[in-house]
Amino acid sequence: PPGPASNGGAITAGLIPLPVLASTDESASYSVTAATRIVTGPGAGAEAVGDDLAALLRPATGFPLAVSSGDADSTPANSIVLRLGNGSASATSSTLGDEGYDLTVSKSGVLIVANKAAGLFHGIQTLRQLLPASVEATSAQPGPWRVTGGQIVDYPHYAYRGAMLDVTRHFFPVPDVERYIDELALYKVNMLHLHLSDDQGWRIAVDAWPNLALHGGSSEVGNRDKGGYYTKADYSAIVAYAQAHFITVVPEIDTPSHTNAALSSYPELNCDGVAPPVYTGENVGFSSLCVNKAITYTFLDDVVAELAALTPGPYIHLGGDEAHSTSASDYVTFVQKAQAIVEAHGKQLMGWAEISAAKLDPGTVAEYWNFNDHGASETNATRQGVKIVAAPADHAYLDQKYDAQTTLGLNWAGDIEVEDAYAWDPADGGRVSDSDVLGVEGPLWSETLHTMADIEYMAWPRMAGL
Numbered sequence: 001p002p003g004p005a006s007n008g009g010a011i012t013a014g015l016i017p018l019p020v021l022a023s024t025d026e027s028a029s030y031s032v033t034a035a036t037r038i039v040t041g042p043g044a045g046a047e048a049v050g051d052d053l054a055a056l057l058r059p060a061t062g063f064p065l066a067v068s069s070g071d072a073d074s075t076p077a078n079s080i081v082l083r084l085g086n087g088s089a090s091a092t093s094s095t096l097g098d099e100g101y102d103l104t105v106s107k108s109g110v111l112i113v114a115n116k117a118a119g120l121f122h123g124i125q126t127l128r129q130l131l132p133a134s135v136e137a138t139s140a141q142p143g144p145w146r147v148t149g150g151q152i153v154d155y156p157h158y159a160y161r162g163a164m165l166d167v168t169r170h171f172f173p174v175p176d177v178e179r180y181i182d183e184l185a186l187y188k189v190n191m192l193h194l195h196l197s198d199d200q201g202w203r204i205a206v207d208a209w210p211n212l213a214l215h216g217g218s219s220e221v222g223n224r225d226k227g228g229y230y231t232k233a234d235y236s237a238i239v240a241y242a243q244a245h246f247i248t249v250v251p252e253i254d255t256p257s258h259t260n261a262a263l264s265s266y267p268e269l270n271c272d273g274v275a276p277p278v279y280t281g282e283n284v285g286f287s288s289l290c291v292n293k294a295i296t297y298t299f300l301d302d303v304v305a306e307l308a309a310l311t312p313g314p315y316i317h318l319g320g321d322e323a324h325s326t327s328a329s330d331y332v333t334f335v336q337k338a339q340a341i342v343e344a345h346g347k348q349l350m351g352w353a354e355i356s357a358a359k360l361d362p363g364t365v366a367e368y369w370n371f372n373d374h375g376a377s378e379t380n381a382t383r384q385g386v387k388i389v390a391a392p393a394d395h396a397y398l399d400q401k402y403d404a405q406t407t408l409g410l411n412w413a414g415d416i417e418v419e420d421a422y423a424w425d426p427a428d429g430g431r432v433s434d435s436d437v438l439g440v441e442g443p444l445w446s447e448t449l450h451t452m453a454d455i456e457y458m459a460w461p462r463m464a465g466l
């Protein structure tokens with residue numbers, strides 16, 4: 001993507017992502033004090049964003065930061081004003097879209113203007129980065145809380161800015177997922193792809209097929225922590241928490257391969273009617289749903305129906321990668337039937353880019369990961385008018401080691417240093433056009449990860465680079 005049209009220097013120092021436009025006016029700097037108020041204008045969600053900002057700033061500053069609503073069309077002195085609509089001349093409503101914002105720092109305070117609450121929310125993340133790093137502390141710090149004067153206008157280059165968390169190889173409970181959401185929101189990530197099933201485990205309760213969670217959820221890689229699964233209430237809590245951070249959850253049920261947990265849970269899903277044992281290894285590509293059995297599509301329809309009912313976002317991800325035990329013709333048949341099932345439940349199919357072997361509908365999204373195919377799956381998708389989410393493993397897979405000294409992670413895609421995660425073109429340097437790219441995602445697979453500390457060590461700072 002093109003770089004910022006204007007970089008004003010001091011005001012952009014430390015900002016990730018770098019904004020589209022910025023100018024610095026040191027003479028107009030502002031300091032948050034005990035007298036500072038947060039003022040929100042009328043409109044859906046503005047007051048909630050103001051409450052979020054107050055909750056973020058109070059612990060470290062120790063200031064009351066009272067939140068009031070209704071008078072944000074004026075700019076009272078010594079205030080942080082969150083206003084919906086009425087953007088400045090440099091940031092028209094059409095330019096900002098739904099997620100952009102215009103942030104101005106003057107001697108009297110801070111003004112953030114956006115079309116939608118999502119834009120205000122992204123604006124307060126930028127304000128956090130403009131303040132001293134100690135503002136993130138959970139106990140009172142000495143300050144001062146100075147913000148460099150100037151103006152920032154920012155809006156996304158890509159609609160989809162995602163992270164994927166694998167909760168199947170090892171299970172992570174709701175508080176861990178919520179903590180990851182907190183961290184992702186700071187960098188304006190707006191999609192959380194949850195990998196909910198694989199050979200090693202099934203992580204979401206399905207009423208119509210209860211053994212998926214009860215039996216399929218009882219294992220994981222190495223079986224050290226004995227798996228786990230999300231109840232429907234758990235999953236709904238994650239979705240709601242993500243929504244409050246303007247992040248959309250994309251649930252994935254990997255099919256037709258990566259399905260041993262499901263096959264072990266229900267013998268009838270196997271072509272021979274015999275359930276395999278649970279699997280706790282790391283190899284993949286050996287399992288497959290029985291494509292020619294009607295019950296396979298009853299199973300898929302039931303799972304998608306229950307997930308769709310719990311998921312307000314537009315996408316249901318059905319995997320499609322590494323189907324080495326499914327014949328090419330069966331694979332195409334399965335993808336086309338799966339696509340119809342997802343669409344029948346009012347959602348758009350998302351899948352790993354191998355699904356481009358089948359005829360895809362325009363609303364389907366292909367996620368490109370396999371750099372070893374030299375872009376074949378990616379271009380097969382774009383030729384059909386399908387948008388791409390770029391996640392090539394040699395740049396975007398956060399589970400790959402940083403270098404030879406990294407104690408966690410794998411390295412089948414090669415070491416990925418911070419620079420590798422940052423310095424690449426999601427449009428593959430011209431192999432596909434930038435307009436073909438819906439966005440970027442950083443997948444984090446969990447074969448070697450057991451704790452939140454493991455997640456954070458592998459994700460940051462590379463996720464910020466993405």
